[in-house]
Amino acid sequence: MDTDSEAASSRAGSETDVETESEAVSPTGVEYEAGTEIESDTDPIAVITPQRRGCKWTGGDDARLLSGYRRQISTPRIAAILGRTPRAVRDRLAKLRQPNTPAPTSATVNLLPTQRLEIYAFGTGECAELGLGPEVKARVVRRPRLNVHLHHEKVGIVAIAAGGMHGLALSHEGRVYSWGVNDQSALGRGTQYTPLGGDGDSGSDSDSDSDVPLNALESTPMPITSFPEGTVITNIAAGDSISIAVTNTGRVYTWGTFRSSEGILGFNEDIHVQPVPKLLDTPQDVVQVAAGTNHALALTKRGEVYTWGNGEHGELGRRIVPRARLTQLNPTRVITEGVTSVAAGSYHSFAIDRDGKVWSWGLNQYAQCGIDDNDGIRFPTLVGSLTDYRIKQISAGEHHTAALTDGGQLLVWGRDDDGQLGLGLVKSSAADVVSTRSVHKLHVAPGTSFTSIACGTHHNIAISTEGQAFTWGSDVGYQTGQGPHNQRGEIIDVPTQIENKATIGVRLVSAAAGGQFSIIAGVPAMRPTDGAVPDNHAIAGSRA
DSSP: OOHHHHHHHHHHHHOOSSOOOOSOOOSSOEEOOTTOEEEETTEEEEEEEEOSSSEEEEEOTTOOOOSOSOTTOSSOEEOOOOSSOOHHHHHHHHHHHSOOOOOOTTSOOOOOOOOOBEEEEEEEOTTSTTOSOSOGGGSEEEEEEEOGGGOTTTTOEEEEEEOSSEEEEEETTSOEEEEEOOTTSTTSSOOOBOOTTOOOBOSTTGGGOTTSOOOHHHHSOEEOOOSOTTOOEEEEEEOSSEEEEEETTSOEEEEEOEEETTEEEESSSSOSOEEEEEEOOSOTTEEEEEEOSSEEEEEETTSOEEEEEOOTTSTTSSOOOGGGGGGGGSOEEEEOSOEEEEEEOSSEEEEEETTSOEEEEEOOTTSTTSSOOSSOEEEEEEOGGGTTSOEEEEEEOSSEEEEEETTSOEEEEEEOTTSTTOSOOOOSSTTOOOEEEEEEEOOOSTTOOEEEEEEOSSEEEEEETTSOEEEEEEOTTSTTOOOOOTTSTTEEEEEEEOOOGGGTTEEEEEEEEOSSEEEEEEEETTSOOOSOOOOHHHHOOTTO
């Protein structure tokens, strides 16, 4: 117990004639009865014990009672828990300090980005994931191609996201556009399509036939119109069969479903697949969302992190009870404070705190969490290998991760047998699995620094401060945008700048990477800007 608290207790015990109240009134108004134990797991760190006159707060350096109660009152008010406060204590105090009064739904929490961007797509679009329309020539695009359906003036896209096989785009008006595979309603709108002269088809089966046009309602970006009137979306994320959107008032809408190793897990405990956007039961001050293959994260303005979806690999950061497995579909808080950004890989998750430190959890067999431990990381754990850096952004793929420091340096770790780390490592045979269990600095051209990073399943896109795109990793579907394979094969094992006519003079500002397709966004350098470039929250893709 510190000196000030001991002095306060001593004074309270010695005043026998006059009842007084200290000037240091508790700011929390939280009252505990005499004998209450404040516990951390199994060992109490402090106890309020009855005394002859009033009560006394006892405990170690981790706790103290500030004065602020009458000497004969047996329910002193706890003013502060100081030092290294255990999570159980912090959670309890947080609940008591924060009344369960919903925030006003009209209060603006998030601002919509205003910079209108030109959108380019490349990779394999056999299932309409490129969003370039139904034409046969839009199936495989080896270099970035302008998406004319998302015209920078007529539509005005300000943010992009990529799931496994679908894409999302956010307009300057706060509308969400979607395209790609809609088998489990990831597009949030109907795509039943009857081609001219056809006999009626949803498009899902015929898309595999290379000589048949794609389903126009899936392959063409179209707005989701079922949001309540007046809804303004400011942040988007996409997983495999799930899509998420955050409003300017901090509410979360989502649609689609989550899958497990056994098939469809469900959208929530009552709904198998959700076809259109549905308001989620989350705090009303959410500022960012991220999506992995089958899980999701939400970050509140207060720095809390909520997770939901499929947690069979530990990606939710909390214990899952098998007999009540559908409860994992309910958003649940796993971090109570201090987080400024979240990100999701396929089966692992990240949180960056206000000090630029990184916390991770989930599948970790290739050390993709940044922790050299073969076991999965079941709960949020500090990534010690990154403590020497101040991390600005993280993005993650299936089994690899990339981070961006505040100085524009790229760091990579995890699996590398498809060149996804960009380290130039070569596997000796197709059966070999190459990985690095430590963090490596990624060296590009001298003097090159970066402003954002996006990881797909097995490839990456980094945007430099000069507005150029560098890609590396698996290129089996031309998702790196480097053109025909020719003699170089299907792996780009070091970061390589994209050079093509379509993006000449374009200042690229963001990217999103899916399974075998990619999206980049930018503004022509000579065009006057009409707003700020979106921040990392606005441009976060499915792997955030």
